[in-house]
Amino acid sequence: MTFGFAPSAASTSTSAGLSAASATPVARMLEPAEWAAAGIPLLRNPREVVSGLHARHRPQPATAIVAVLDPDERLRASASFVRRPVPADGWMFRNALLAQLRRVIPHDLRRRTPVRTAVLLYCRDGDARWTEEDGAWMWGLRDACTLHGLRCGAYITLTRDGWQVLGEGRGGRRPSAHSAPEPFAISEAPPPPPRTGGAASEVLRRAAAR
Numbered sequence: 340m341t342f343g344f345a346p347s348a349a350s351t352s353t354s355a356g357l358s359a360a361s362a363t364p365v366a367r368m369l370e371p372a373e374w375a376a377a378g379i380p381l382l383r384n385p386r387e388v389v390s391g392l393h394a395r396h397r398p399q400p401a402t403a404i405v406a407v408l409d410p411d412e413r414l415r416a417s418a419s420f421v422r423r424p425v426p427a428d429g430w431m432f433r434n435a436l437l438a439q440l441r442r443v444i445p446h447d448l449r450r451r452t453p454v455r456t457a458v459l460l461y462c463r464d465g466d467a468r469w470t471e472e473d474g475a476w477m478w479g480l481r482d483a484c485t486l487h488g489l490r491c492g493a494y495i496t497l498t499r500d501g502w503q504v505l506g507e508g509r510g511g512r513r514p515s516a517h518s519a520p521e522p523f524a525i526s527e528a529p530p531p532p533p534r535t536g537g538a539a540s541e542v543l544r545r546a547a548a549r
Contacts, residue, residue: 367429368474375506389502394520398462408456416444427472432479440487447488457484458492462516467500
């Protein structure tokens with residue numbers, strides 16, 4: 340003989356709701372109004388940033404470029420990767436962006452206030468109108484920046500119509516998703532000075548003296 344409890348209508352509906360939520364990960368996204376109200380810092384020269392990243396990474400549709408800018412809007416690091424053909428999921432996008440940030444630049448979690456800003460350029464098919472996929476990228480960028488100690492910067496789409504900074508209404512026709520890179524490079528911060536001191540540098544100094 341087996342004893343048990345029959346599920347109530349409330350628990351059945353709750354389970355159905357959880358299953359539906361897990362089946363629609365696109366819920367982890369930000370609407371344009373939410374993004375615009377988040378206080379994202381404006382780029383002083385968005386076309387320079389877009390053209391520089393386009394020339395450096397030459398993205399094709401489904402390519403994401405995450406870049407870290409210093410307070411003077413000079414490039415400190417950037418990385419590009421191709422989006423996997425899976426449903427749009429802000430959590431997965433967050434993990435992908437965070438992995439790239441950890442690969443190219445140390446975190447700033449020890450700072451009380453972030454000084455560097457991460458921006459995301461996403462090259463995709465379709466027109467410039469906002470999509471749920473864009474909302475998932477916005478959610479992922481914001482969360483990745485928090486976990487890496489960075490300010491969340493602009494989200495920029497690159498489509499056949501050109502580029503557009505979502506939430507700001509700024510954009511241009513070139514570069515576009517299918518245009519050739521322009522002879523234009525984003526300004527880069529000078530590399531950090533080499534570290535000195537320690538046993539290794541002392542060995543090198545003695546070797547040079549010989």
